Amino acid sequence: MLEELKNLTMNGTSATNGDASRTNGGVNGDASQTSGGTNGHASHTGYVRPNKAGTRKTGDPLTLPPGVDSEKFKDFIRQVQDIVEQTNVNVIDKAEHLNKDHYLDPSKVHDMYNVVDEDYFVSSALVAPRNVREVQAIMKLCNEFEIPVWPFSIGRNVGYGGAAPRVPGSIGLDMGRNMNKVLDVNVDGAYALVEPGVTFADLHEYLVKNNLREKLWIDVPDLGGGSVLGNTIERGVGYTPYGDHWMMHCGLEAVLPDGTLIRTGMGALPNPDANPDLPPDEQPANKAWQLFNYGFGPYNDGIFTQSSLGVVVKMGIWLMPNPGGYKSYLITFPRDEDLHQAVEIIRPLRVAMVLQNVPTIRSILMDAAVMGDRKKYSTSGKPLTDAEIDEIAAKLNLGRWNFYGALYGPEPIREAMWQVIKASFSAIPGAKFYFPEDMPENEVLQIRDLTLQGIPTYDELKWVDWLPNGAHLFFSPIAKVTGDDAVAQYELTRRRSEEFGFDFIGDFVVGMREIHHIVCIVFNRKDPKQRQNAFKLIQTLIDDAAKMGWGEYRTHLALMDQIAGTYSFNDNAQMKLNETIKNALDPKGILAPGKNGIWPKSYDKKAWTITP
Incomplete structure (x- = not known):
């Protein structure tokens, strides 16, 4: 590779x-x-x-x-x-x-x-x-x-x-x-039903105000201001054991492009107690709607994610029962080359669910950017060198790579898990282990301590201020959980970032059997040259990744056509299927045309496509 x-x-x-x-x-x-x-x-x-x-x-x-x-x-x-x-x-x-x-x-x-x-x-x-x-x-x-x-x-x-x-x-x-209403929270079933305007912060606040936080937790992404529904149907992730948000949804109510209202899964089975005189959206749903995802027949929910086939107006989301105990931790790895061994250790632990949550391996500059802008560390106008990055890591008492995870359950369970985790990562020379109380000055560890127990924050936003007038693009390829793949993606994305004049800032978000590699391309939004370079960089990375067999799971509007074009197996068979469904459900092409590269027949696809 x-x-x-x-x-x-x-x-x-x-x-x-x-x-x-x-x-x-x-x-x-x-x-x-x-x-x-x-x-x-x-x-x-x-x-x-x-x-x-x-x-x-x-x-x-x-x-x-x-x-x-x-x-x-x-x-x-x-x-x-x-x-x-x-x-x-x-x-x-x-x-x-x-x-x-x-x-x-x-x-x-x-x-x-x-x-x-x-x-x-x-x-x-x-x-x-x-x-x-x-x-x-x-x-x-x-x-x-x-x-x-x-x-x-x-x-x-x-x-x-x-x-x-x-x-x-x-x-x-x-x-x-x-x-923007929380329509229902069910403690016994451990689920909520929400409208599009409910943010992660809103749902958490609802649990707190209704004395439900001691019973139920939500899962949150890095920032708490996003929509629970919106993030989920874009297939976003969080960091507790419920971190795959789409996996944890259950039941949708959606308006199709022609105005038809549907409920998916068990929601398609009417509630026998419903009043037929009420409008369909006001009728009480089947009592198993938020309990069993699939219902009967073809499973339709997936066509409403990252798509243009319906407007989702209600969504069920499973909540995490209070696990009975919690402890977050940080493990630091001192050398850049430790990434390979760390990922090899992570894979069996994650598959066996010894690593219970969605952990992250963060590059040092991602943490450094939360704790200060670039001028705090360097006046260089060029991408930071390894020596400069090592100096930043030493100054912050962190590693070149920093692993954030958490333990869930009663104390005996947490202790047993921790002994396995600590023994496994101790194989990396120089690895250090911390709990939040060990590093009160480490702002990132204190933030992650909240995030990994489902408490929304906004403090991670600070890394965008790495540069003046900070803005960012996300490049987010999927990788196998192997040291070879992680190192290959890191070396490629860092090299390309530096070619275009940017520091590498990124992390590896570890799912059940894959890694979301999130590269944060931070640029000065008021500098036309930096904007242009950021765009060219990510376009180049998309092509590079496709040549290696890596595909992105989500992207910016301007890059949807390019990434859709990389998913081209068997003469673009998947795109042809998507276009067939789109044209059947939305013959006039009025709902989100072009989203994720899917253009309805009413549009001149060649004219509208943005590609390098």
């Missing part, structure tokens, strides 16, 4: 811009009359919008939906206001709408961490439904007008595009503004 890596191109080039295929077309195949940008200005990245950017009229948004003129758009806005009321509709008609750029107050209309032009991925209007029936009515109206709609829950999918739509000018469907 390492020999294969050496054969990959070392020139760091990618992103050929300005292909003719990106400039001709749109929904109706019209030739573009501009060279990009909302006002028809040349795109700084070379990528252009197939939908025309003609002369704006009073009341027009910054970007009209493709194939929709000013009068048709205004007619749509009038009618959608009749559905949700005027206060829940906001036309994006001023550049000031693109000013928000922070996780805690995220933009709902554009990509805050843009790598192509800021005005490329922009909604034409925001519409915030108040209930399921309004979602159904909006979908029917979008079909009538043939206007694309892009649903989002909160807008904090940062690093992947946030709330921005793949097709400029789409209607942003703000599912979380009004639909």
Whole structure:
């Protein structure tokens, strides 16, 4: 494998811009009359919008939906206001709408961490439904007008595009503004039923306020402000034993592109006590809906993840019963080359579930960035050298790699697990072992102590400030849990990062039988050159990874087409299946066209695709 890596191109080039295929077309195949940008200005990245950017009229948004003129758009806005009321509709008609750029107050209309032009991925209007029936009515109206709609829950999918739509000018469907209730928490069944606007922090607070935290825990990702539902259907992860969020969901209620409402799994079986006079979304569900995922017949839930086949309006999620005891820990490995041995030790322990949770192996710079910006450690304008990185590790009393995990259960169980874990990792010369009380000054260990017991925090956000005006992209390939694969991915991604002028910041998130390798490409969002380099870097990494047989599990809007193209087995058989399902359920292509590279037949795929 390492020999294969050496054969990959070392020139760091990618992103050929300005292909003719990106400039001709749109929904109706019209030739573009501009060279990009909302006002028809040349795109700084070379990528252009197939939908025309003609002369704006009073009341027009910054970007009209493709194939929709000013009068048709205004007619749509009038009618959608009749559905949700005027206060829940906001036309994006001023550049000031693109000013928000922070996780805690995220933009709902554009990509805050843009790598192509800021005005490329922009909604034409925001519409915030108040209930399921309004979602159904909006979908029917979008079909009538043939206007694309892009649903989002909160807008904090940062690093992947946030709330921005793949097709400029789409209607942003703000599912979380009004639909934000915890609908049920069942202690005996250990589950919750939530709407899109419920964040991890909200659900945790609900348990605390209702004196349920002593009985039930939630699983949380690094930051607590994201939507439980949104993160789960994007197949996000957390760090407790319930860290695979999609694995822990149970039962969906979704609105199909034509406005039809369905319940999946056991939810398809009516509750015999339901009042047939109530609207379907208000009828009590089958009592096993959140208990058994599959129901009868084909299992449909998966088609609503990372897809454009339905708007999920309710979701069941399993909660973790209080394990009866908890202890987090940190193990540090002093040398860069210790990564190989550490991963080899981790694999059998994780498969045997001696490592009970979703642990992480974090590079030293990821921890250092939480505890200070780059200027705190170096004034160098170049990527940090090994000697400089070693100095940072010594200063922080950490290793080049740092392993965060946790023990769950009564004290005898925790102690037995710990003895096995400590003995196993003691085989690595110089490995050190810590509990939170041993390192009160270690901010990251204190944060992880909360995260690994399902208590949401926001402090991990600090690593984005490694550079001034910090923004980030995530490159997230999947790997086998082997030392060879981990080292190969690390060496490739670090080398490429440094070629493009960036420090390597990343971690390995260890699932049941695989690793999510999360590379955090931190750049100055106000520096056009850094934005361009970040984009070129990740495009290069995607191609490099595909040559090694590695695929990403999730990505930014601007990279969906490229990554979809790497999943090309048997003449793109999977994509052809996805397109067939898309065109059957959404013949007018109105729901999230282009999401994850799936373009409906109503779009000129070649014109809309963004690839290097």
